[in-house]
Amino acid sequence: MKFSNEVTLYLAGIIALFGIATSTYLAIEIKDQRQQITGLLQERNIFLQQANQKNAELSVASTTIGELRGELTDIKEDLEELADDYKDEKGRNEEFEDQIRDLAGTLGDLDKLAKTDEELLAKYSKVYFLNENYNPTRLKQIDSEYILPGKKDQYFHAEVIDHLEDLLDAAAKDNMDLKIVSAYRSFDEQVDLKGQFTQVYGTGANAFSADQGYSEHQLGTTVDLTTSAVGGAYNSFKDTQEYQWLLTNAYQYGFILSYPEGNSFYIFEPWHWRFVGVDLAEDMHRSGEDFYALDQREINEYLINFFE
Numbered sequence: 001m002k003f004s005n006e007v008t009l010y011l012a013g014i015i016a017l018f019g020i021a022t023s024t025y026l027a028i029e030i031k032d033q034r035q036q037i038t039g040l041l042q043e044r045n046i047f048l049q050q051a052n053q054k055n056a057e058l059s060v061a062s063t064t065i066g067e068l069r070g071e072l073t074d075i076k077e078d079l080e081e082l083a084d085d086y087k088d089e090k091g092r093n094e095e096f097e098d099q100i101r102d103l104a105g106t107l108g109d110l111d112k113l114a115k116t117d118e119e120l121l122a123k124y125s126k127v128y129f130l131n132e133n134y135n136p137t138r139l140k141q142i143d144s145e146y147i148l149p150g151k152k153d154q155y156f157h158a159e160v161i162d163h164l165e166d167l168l169d170a171a172a173k174d175n176m177d178l179k180i181v182s183a184y185r186s187f188d189e190q191v192d193l194k195g196q197f198t199q200v201y202g203t204g205a206n207a208f209s210a211d212q213g214y215s216e217h218q219l220g221t222t223v224d225l226t227t228s229a230v231g232g233a234y235n236s237f238k239d240t241q242e243y244q245w246l247l248t249n250a251y252q253y254g255f256i257l258s259y260p261e262g263n264s265f266y267i268f269e270p271w272h273w274r275f276v277g278v279d280l281a282e283d284m285h286r287s288g289e290d291f292y293a294l295d296q297r298e299i300n301e302y303l304i305n306f307f308e
């Protein structure tokens, strides 16, 4: 089949036009695609940049966190060390406080001991007796209700008088008729008294002085007790219920018999009671030992609690 040239040309023209149109379209299309790709690439780059930046920031942050963690660990260690130091220091302080307390206690005891008159628990004899200038620190008058009627005013050591009155009150409560004949006596009074007995009993007064405990009376902590019925007839006091009551109860008030019946040192004086402190009197009552049979050093251990 044969086409005319015109038709051929026409067709060729159409084909060419179509080709041009197609290629133009494709070109436009490609351009578009390229632009889109460029756009995407730009976006990607921006994204990558941002990602890098974030990464860098994160890395900085993680370094910072690492450093902070390190610092925290250091601080924690420091705090623990401080806590340990504090504990040590506290321990040392407590130890120190204990030492101070102990020391204060010891000083208090020493002070108390220094202020407690050693004579109050001394053992006296014909060769060891109180100096003529010795006087109790303070004397107090004994209420007349406790004194045997007709006797002069009597005085007692001010810090021991409560024990004496407690003893006599307890006796009165048990219907005991206990009375004081003699309490504190000065050195001069002792000398007079001894003279009197020397006159009355002659030379026998040295063996039987009627009151060998004259130094004990000078202390202001010793009493001669009797009953209204017995009065000054000292020796029969041992036969009274009051004497029995004293043997049973006096120790509770700190009083002991200086020269008990059957002692190996002195003549028995049932009327003569000396305050030696409740502690010692109780221990003596328990052991059954006599004051003058005890060792002086042993006795002195009771000095610190003498007034209690």
Ligand SMILES: [Zn+2]
Residues within 6 Å of the ligand: 211, 213, 217, 222, 223, 224, 271, 272, 273
């Ligand atoms: Zn006496």
